[in-house]
Structures are given as C-alpha cells and as structure tokens.
Amino acid sequence: MPTEKTRGGHRRISAAELVGCIRGRRIQVADATVLGLPCGTGDGVGTADRAVDTLTRGLVEGDEVLCRRAVFDRFLSGDRMSEIGDRLIARTFHRIGQLWEQGEAEVYQERRATEIMRRILSEIRGVLPSPDAEAPLALGATPLGDHFCLPTSLVEIVLREIGWNAESLGISLPFVALETAVQRHRPPLFWISASYLGDPESFVEQYETFFDSHHRDVAIVVGGRALSESLRHRMRYAAFCDRLEHLASFADALARAMRQPNS
Numbered sequence: 078m079p080t081e082k083t084r085g086g087h088r089r090i091s092a093a094e095l096v097g098c099i100r101g102r103r104i105q106v107a108d109a110t111v112l113g114l115p116c117g118t119g120d121g122v123g124t125a126d127r128a129v130d131t132l133t134r135g136l137v138e139g140d141e142v143l144c145r146r147a148v149f150d151r152f153l154s155g156d157r158m159s160e161i162g163d164r165l166i167a168r169t170f171h172r173i174g175q176l177w178e179q180g181e182a183e184v185y186q187e188r189r190a191t192e193i194m195r196r197i198l199s200e201i202r203g204v205l206p207s208p209d210a211e212a213p214l215a216l217g218a219t220p221l222g223d224h225f226c227l228p229t230s231l232v233e234i235v236l237r238e239i240g241w242n243a244e245s246l247g248i249s250l251p252f253v254a255l256e257t258a259v260q261r262h263r264p265p266l267f268w269i270s271a272s273y274l275g276d277p278e279s280f281v282e283q284y285e286t287f288f289d290s291h292h293r294d295v296a297i298v299v300g301g302r303a304l305s306e307s308l309r310h311r312m313r314y315a316a317f318c319d320r321l322e323h324l325a326s327f328a329d330a331l332a333r334a335m336r337q338p339n340s
C-alpha cells in the first residue's frame with residue numbers, strides 16, 4: 078500500500094488508500110470509526126435488496142445513522158458507486174416516490190430524504206481518492222429549472238471513482254453558463270442530467286446549439302428521466318445513459334482511448 082513519509086520519518090497511509098484497499102479486498106472492518114467512517118459500517122452483511130428496504134425505512138423515518146450504514150456497507154463491501162447509485166439509491170428513491178403517491182409518505186419526508194442522501198454522498202466523495210494531476214476533467218450540471226440534485230452528484234462521484242477529475246457545477250444552470258464553463262475549462266467530457274424540463278422544446282433548441290459548438294472537442298453525455306425517447310430522437314450526443322453503469326463503461330473506454338499515444 079503506498080505511504081507518504083511524515084516529517085518525523087513515520088510512514089503514513091492515507092485514509093483514501095486504506096478505504097480503497099478494504100473495498101478492493103472486501104475486508105471486514107471491526108471498528109470503522111478508527112478510519113473516520115460511520116460507526117458500525119463495514120461488516121458487509123446483507124444483500125442489495127435488503128439494503129433497499131433498510132435505506133427506504135431509514136430515509137422515510139429520518140434515521141440518518143441507519144441510512145449512512147446502508148450506503149457505506151455496500152460501498153465498503155466493494156460495490157462500485159455506479160451500482161450503488163442505480164441499484165440502491167435510485168431504487169430507494171423510486172420507492173419513496175411511490176409511497177408519496179399512495180399517501181404513505183409526506184412531502185417533508187421526501188425532501189428530508191434528499192437532504193440526508195446529499196450529506197451521505199458528500200461523505201462518500203470525501204473518502205474517494207483525490208484525482209491524479211493527469212486525471213481528465215469532466216464537468217456537468219442540470220439544465221435551467223431542473224432542481225434534482227442527486228443524479229448530477231451521483232454522476233460526479235461515479236466518474237471520480239473511476240479516475241476522472243469530475244465536478245458537478247450544480248443544478249438549474251442556463252445554457253449560457255454551461256457554454257462559458259466549457260469554453261473556459263475545455264473538459265473532454267461534459268454531462269447534462271435532465272430530470273425535469275419546464276420547456277422541452279426550448280431545451281432541445283438550446284441543447285442543439287450547444288452540441289454544434291462543442292461536440293468536436295467534448296464528449297457530451299446526456300441522461301435523466303426527462304429525456305424521453307421522443308426527445309432523444311431529436312438530439313445528438315456522444316452517449317445517452319439511462320443508468321450510471323452505462324456511464325461508467327463509456328467514461329472508462331473514453332479515458333483509455335485518450336491515454337493511447339496516437340489518439
């Protein structure tokens with residue numbers, strides 16, 4: 078395991094390296110708090126289906142400790158963030174949406190669930206290794222009027238886990254702001270996460286202009302529930318991903334191609 082030498086000559090293992098090692102070798106953790114991780118995580122017990130039940134219960138009841146444990150257990154047991162996003166977090170939120178529709182969860186419980194998940198995702202981001210100096214840059218956001226924060230945060234974390242220097246620019250950004258960000262930072266990959274479109278016609282129109290200006294230098298990846306098949310037929314993109322696992326495969330292949338000497 079790589080170490081760094083302290084001034085006093087001791088070898089120091091970074092928390093991110095250690096977490097990476099635990100995940101890679103699926104090591105059972107006796108006391109996660111020593112690593113600054115949530116108490117009780119790392120025993121790796123439970124199936125993905127059980128985790129959805131536990132996380133749904135924790136989110137609806139506002140039991141943040143239980144939610145953190147449900148997500149970190151999967152994370153420490155070696156599941157990729159793309160799997161956790163698709164199979165645990167998205168499935169849980171779909172269930173919460175159903176509970177709300179059936180009148181079995183209140184609006185405040187749905188909002189609080191998003192807040193809890195935002196905090197947990199930020200903790201996960203904190204224990205992933207920082208991107209290398211040569212890591213390719215990826216930026217992305219949700220379009221104007223779209224206030225869904227979890228999908229774009231998940232995209233950022235999925236890309237960081239596979240070695241991209243990914244940064245979500247945030248929610249509800251107009252195309253003019255996306256344009257400036259691309260011109261200034263020239264990312265090889267740019268994502269747009271669209272969960273809600275107030276005016277789909279105007280979105281497609283502005284998106285096409287954006288795509289025309291940048292698709293030669295930037296792989297523009299789109300995803301999100303608002304991009305219906307009929308809208309997608311009218312759009313061009315480097316990749317459309319309806320799951321984070323698709324994004325991870327695409328971004329991995331792109332990063333490899335960029336590393337080839339003649340690409």
Ligand code: B12
Nearest residue numbers: 163167170171174223224225226228270273300301318324
């Ligand atoms: C939480 C929530 C909210 C919260 C969001 C809080 C926040 N800050 O994020 C609030 C209260 C703001 C909200 C508002 C609204 N909501 Co709402 N909401 C939800 C809920 C319960 C969960 C959404 C969520 O975060 N899911 C978790 C994410 C991770 O899952 P996901 O979106 O499916 O994303 C996955 C994939 O799509 C993909 N993906 C997504 N984006 C991208 C991007 C890229 C690049 C890639 C690669 C992949 C990818 O990967 C993810 C993981 O698999 C859903 C229920 C549901 N079924 O999802 C309703 C739901 C989405 N909401 C709905 C509606 C109607 C609304 C409103 C329009 C209501 C209104 N009339 O005001 C507004 C729109 C707000 C706006 N302007 O943005 C409907 C949408 C119906 C439809 N036909 O599209 C749903 C389905 C509920 C329902 N059954 O009616 N909502």
